[in-house]
Amino acid sequence: GQSLEQPSEVTAVEGAIVQINCTYQTSGFYGLSWYQQHDGGAPTFLSYNALDGLEETGRFSSFLSRSDSYGYLLLQELQMKDSASYFCAVTSGTYKYIFGTGTRLKVLA
């Protein structure tokens, strides 16, 4: 089977840096992706890692360690609009996307 674990909630202040971790167990692992979802909205794609290392996209970076079955999303220079839920998702070789339970990020002024 497949399973992903993320913290349920993280709180940080504006301007700070926050890291959201994700550990996974899956067969046929292909890659790890991250999605953002605001309340009442749809998930939107943030980043994807197929290889070990860090991928940077503006204020957001994502890291993957395939040997540790672990990844994280790093959000820098936090803004109030970053308050949302963040999901990691594993992609298997059959292009199946399984999502974690999500981390609710609260950004305080």
Added chain:
Amino acid sequence: DAGVIQSPRHEVTEMGQEVTLRCKPISGHNSLFWYRQTMMRGLELLIYFNNNVPIDDSGMPEDRFSAKMPNASFSTLKIQPSEPRDSAVYFCASSFSFRGDTGELFFGEGSRLTVL
């Protein structure tokens, strides 16, 4: 492109009624996914199609649920008969899956289902 289009956006029905949710994926995408989201269970993958063929329906909760994709531009998720525990937001998502894909799914705005 208009993105993934789902209908209806909201549906309120009574227990025992049939519910049909519809999805139009992004043109050119070859994979389509149906997810259900609740507070308790998060985003659950119900079924996904590749090139209109169902690949994995192991997430479909029970026989009351069925999904079809008669062509590349349309899919339906049907619940018959509906029960209160089916109340959730149902998302359709599409992607262009190929070797070395980017992991990017494009989600519709969702269909919020309430079964009384």
